[in-house]
Amino acid sequence: MEEVDKILIHALKQVGDVPEEVDSVKLFSSELVVEAVVSCLRVIDPGLGQGLPTSLPPGMSARFRVGMSLAQACQDIGYKGELGYQTFLYSSEPEIRSLLMFLVEKLPRGSAESSDQSTKSMLLHKGIAAAMKAELAVPWLPLNCREREYHRDLLPPVTCQISHQPGVVSSLLEQHTAECSAAQEWNHEWNNQGLLSRLTPHQEYRLRKRCRLRQRIEEQLRSAAQSSSDTGSHSASDLSDLLQTFKGHSSNAHMLTKGSHFNHTQKFTFTQEAAAPCPLPQSLPSEGNNQLHQQEELSSLQQQLQQLCSDVDQLTTELKHRSVTTAQVLNDINKRDRENEMKRDQIQVKKKTMDLLPHAEENLHKIQALVETSAKRVLSLAAQWEKHRAPLIEENRRLKEICRIQDMESSGKLSEIRSLHDKITVCTEEAKKKEETYKQLVSELESLPQDVSRSAYTQRILEIVSNIKKQKEEIFKILSDTKELQKEINNLTGKLDRTFAVTDELIFKQDAKRDESVRKSYKHLAALHENCNQLIQTIEDTGSILREIRDLEEQIESENGNKTVANLERILEDYKAIRQENSVLAAKV
The missing domain is CATH 1.20.5 (Single alpha-helices involved in coiled-coils or other helix-helix interfaces)
Structure with missing residues (x-):
């Protein structure tokens, strides 16, 4: 039974939670039996096992109901043995072993659910191990060396970062105002001019705007450098160096040469604007006047740029309107050409008909x-x-x-x-x-431990198989001997009956009624036959009594294994608990 119990416990561990110290069915408690049976039922029939609890409730009446429900569920899936609430509440080793063997045999072999659960658990364990290895492999950094954590946890507020605090509020308000003003100016410019350019707002439009501004600054610097060289000013060399610096970035000015008709028109307009002579001052009296003059020129250029952009927008709108009008006119012309062609064919037919009339x-x-x-x-x-x-x-x-x-x-x-x-x-x-x-x-x-060799388990399995074969051979030998003895007994009984019949007939033929010796012989024969029958009956009764004794001894052993005394004590305790519950309920009523 030890090997059978090991197989049962191994199968139950695949579908449920069985403690490691439990290695025999004898050690199963009522709670563990209920948990194992419910786990098997949920694998065999999920719809039947989902409504069953995996543990016994504290109340005795509820325990009886759970035991009856489990017994009914086991009978529904085909269990033919005797089963009731007492099997789970007052379990005996043979009944539990028989029930668990039935449930284990009912389990689906290699079911997808068990394999998926085992696979998921294996993958989960592997994922946890891999994550732990990855976390352990990452070098530890202090909190102040992590940027996000530093800004969130360690960086002090703005008011604590500077020593001169009276100017903090005004600085923050000025910075916020500048950002809001820049954002509003950009939105206004993009809504008025950027959308009509058909360019992306953050790449092409900004790049083109930057290139145009660089070209204008380069033209202004070239004009200023030329005028400074003509007047012999000392700043001519500085302006030339600055102009060379801007020329180094002139390759970016041609990045948007290919584009729509609007781009080419605008490029042509700005080329004409750049080629037009700009009035420049004949002298630069001071640096402040020069900056003021440049600001005035920049403002005038911005006004001209706005005017040119508005003219370009107006021309673009007019061009679109004329393109639509031209398309409509072309459609009308094509339609009239088709109508004329049809009328021409009709006229040709009518002309041929008129020619045939004379x-x-x-x-x-x-x-x-x-x-x-x-x-x-x-x-x-x-x-x-x-x-x-x-x-x-x-x-x-x-x-x-x-x-x-x-x-x-x-x-x-x-x-x-x-x-x-x-x-x-x-x-x-x-x-x-x-x-x-x-x-x-x-x-x-x-x-698993590597010191245990597989050959030992194989040898153990082969020994168990050979023992089973020997037991089967002995059982078959005993059965054959029993059949031979029964056959011999039947032959002897028949031979005895036939011998008595022949002897009775021989003695009766010798006129037992008239001869006294023959009559006595016949009486002795009848008495001997009756005594022999009584002896045979006594032997048979003795054998049956010995078999009953053997059966009773086996029943005594099984009852001793069923823990009858312990079960009776538990039944008495449960009976007292039920009486107490009934008294509590009666008091409540």
Whole structure:
């Protein structure tokens, strides 16, 4: 029974939680029996096992109801043995072993659920181990070396970052006002000018705007450098160096040369604007006047730019309007051309008809002759067509039949291919599951102690199998001996009956009524036969009594194994608990 218990406990560990110290069915408590049975029922029939609790409630009446529910559920799935609430509340080792063997045999072999659960648990353990290894491999950094954590947890507020606090509020308000003003100016400019340029707001439009501004600054610097060189100013070299610096970035000015008609028009306009001479001061009296003059020029240039942009927008709108008008005019012209072509054809037909009117009779006869000739030709062509049509129809039918047969064959092959694909998919999934199971078993094998050899388990299994074979051979030998003894007993009984009948007949023929010695012999024979029958009956009764004694001894042993005394004590305790519950309920009522 130890091997059977180990197999049962191993199977129960696959579907439920069995403590490691439990290695025999004898150690199963009522709570553990209920948990194991419910776990097996949930795997065998999820709909039946979901409504069953995995533990016994504290109240005795509720325990009896749970025991009856479990007994009914086990009987619903096909258990034929005697089963009731007492099996779970006052469990005996043979009944529990029989029930657990039945449930383990009912478990689906290699079920998808158990394999998926084992696979998920294995993957979860592996993921946790990998995450822990990754976390341990990352070097530790203090909190102040992490940027986000530093700004969130360690960086002091703005009011504490500077020593001169009276100017903090005004600085923050000025910064916020500048950002809001810049954002409003950008939105206004983009809504008025940027949307019409058909460029992206953050790349092409800003780049083009930057290039135009660089070109204007470069033209202003070139003009200022030329005027400074003409006047012999000392700042001519500085302006030349600054101009060379701007020339180094001139390659970016041609990044948007290809584009729409609007881009080319605007480029042409700005080229003309750059080529136009700008009035420059003849002298630079001071740096402040120069800056003031440059600001005035910049403001005037911005006004000119705005005016040019508005002119370009107006021209673009007018161009779009004229393009739409031109398309409509072209459509009208095409429509009128088609109408004229139709009218021209009608006029040509009418003209030919008018030409035929002066010789109407002659032309009518010609038309009739032409019609008759055409009809005869049509009839001859129809006859020729019928001659060719019949074999073509037959050929068409034959080809259609061939196509139908081929379609049926192709559909059959297609269904076979689909079934093969389905089988391949199923086999692939099974292979994946088996591969995962194999990996899990390999990992479990690696985790097991390596000092235990497989040959010992194999030898143990072979010894158990040989012992079972020997036991079967001994049982068959005992059965054959019993059959031989029964057969011999039957033969002897029949022989005894036949001998008595023959002896009785021989003695009775010698006139037992008249001869006294013969009569005594007959009496002694009858008494001997009766004594022999009594002796045989006594032997049979002795054998039956010995068998009953043996059965009673086995029952005594089984009752001793069933823990009858302990169960009786538990029953008495449960009875007292029920009486107490009933008294509490009666008091409440």
